[in-house]
Every structure is written in C-alpha cells, then in structure tokens.
Amino acid sequence: MADTTLSGDVPGATLNPPTGAVLALDLGTTTGWALRGHDGLITTGTVCFKPGRFDGGGMRYLRFTNWLSEIDRLSGPVEAIWFEEVRRHAGTDAAHVYGGLMATLTAWAELRGVSYEGVPVGTIKRHATGKGNAPKHAMIDAARARGFSPADDNEADAIAILMWAIETKGGLA
Template sequence: MKILALDIATKTGWKTETASGVWDLKPNRGESSGMRVVRFKSKVKEIIQIEGITQVSYERPAGANKSSIMAESEMIGVLIDLCIEMGVEYASYSANEIKKFATGKGNAGKPEMINAAVKLGYNPIDDNEADAIHLYLLTQKDLG
C-alpha cells in the first residue's frame, strides 16, 4: 500500500514513503482564494501519479475558526473527488486520534507533535509536516 498523508490547510503538511514537506497554498496577491484549491489538486494529483499512491489519509477539519474549516472542507471535497476519479482509497482521522497515536495524549500541542516526530528521526519543517508524518505512521499501523 502506497500512502499519502495530508494535514490539509493553507500550509498543507504531506508525507509519502519517500518524502515529506509542507505546501504553502496561500493565494498570491491579486489571485482568487480558489487558487488554493487549484494548487492543492495539482500537487496531490502529481504525487499520486509519481509515487503510485493507493491510499490517501487526511486529518478531518475541526476547531472554531469558520474560515479555516471552510477552506479545508473545499480542499477535502476536491481531494475525495480526485481519489474517486483516480481509483485511490481514502480515509480520515481526527486530530485527537493522530495526537494520541503520536504522543499518548489526545490534546498534545504543536511542540509536542514536532518533538514526537524528531524522536522518531524526522526533522519536520513545522507542525503541519509533523502531523502528516504521524498520520502516515498511524495509517501504516491501521493498514497492517
């Protein structure tokens, strides 16, 4: 099973078997907010094709920030449509599930998530990449 794990946001953390990182999808000056979705779809499609991804896992949106949840939900809709179109399985996990897996605490903070990734030998750019790393490992565990 070839996994792509995504912590979806304007700064999207991602992890595959061979690499990980963060995509900054913030629209440039003068661009519509829809460019975030266009860039996201393009990057996901490229990785699926290049790495032969068969499973995409993503963190479900949550929180009190309405605009963030709306933006993430738009990207998730595009992601699901793309997965169906390309014949790729997909699954979602809550932030609490990912945090509990990584640190043993469902309410771990960003520094704890980064430190947990470092302890595993990773060097995440930020908490978005750290979350994607842990989501990748959690998906791997769940798939056996």
C-alpha cells in the same frame, strides 16, 4: 506553482514495499504531507496553497489538484490517502479552507479510484504522543523522536498520520 519544502529522506524509514504509494495529509493553507512510496521510502514536507494577490477564489484548490496529480505522477500510483479529520476549527476562514481542500481531495480520489479516509485528531495525537490533546510542540517532538525533522506542526501531523496508518494498518490492527 505551490511552494514545496522537502525534509529529505529519513535513514531507517524504509519499510516493506507497498504495491502503491500511501499519502498522509494535514490539510490547510500550509498542508503537511508524508508519503511512503512504492519502494517503501518515506519523504515528508509542506506545501503552501495561499492564494496570490490577484488569484480568484478557486486558485488554491486548482493548485492543490495539480499538486496531487504531480505527487501521483512522480511517486505513484497513490494507493491510499489518509488525512486529519478536523471537526472543530478556530475560525471561519480556516473551516472554509479545510472544507474546500477536503472536497477537492475527495473528488480527486473518487475520479481515480483512490481510497481515502479521515483520521480523528485525537486518534493521531494519542498514537504519536500518548495524549489525545497533545500540543503542537509535542507532535513535533514525537516526529523527531522517530528520526524525522519536521519544519513545522503541519509536517509533524502528516508524519504522525502516516505512522498511524502504517502501524495500525489504517486502524485495523
């Protein structure tokens, strides 16, 4: 099972209840996530999809699929998924992992009729900090300023994606 770390509930983070859950993801070996449940409560955390020593190449993606299904079962139904759309990676391995997770996510969503959309990195950073090229620590500081306690930049990015999706109505506001 994937290792999940919860940051817990955030006081004052309850919003008007949506009809379904909204999930925001920062895809990677350590995936940051933020979820607004059907009751409006926001929870956040990270989940690690690093393969074990004896795992085959597809195990990380099977674990991700199972994790998505569990989130949907426990908090869902998931109505919409927003994820960080990365166009450039520091290394080949990171690009392969991201591409595999994105393919898994989009296939999972398509099978269930869940809407999904990527949000450019600069859009997320600009919304959270005012700068489209903000460093990792600035994203963590921005999440903390909103009352969250992210464990790392992955969780902070997921929080920023969720806040962007809520506050801009997915870029339509």
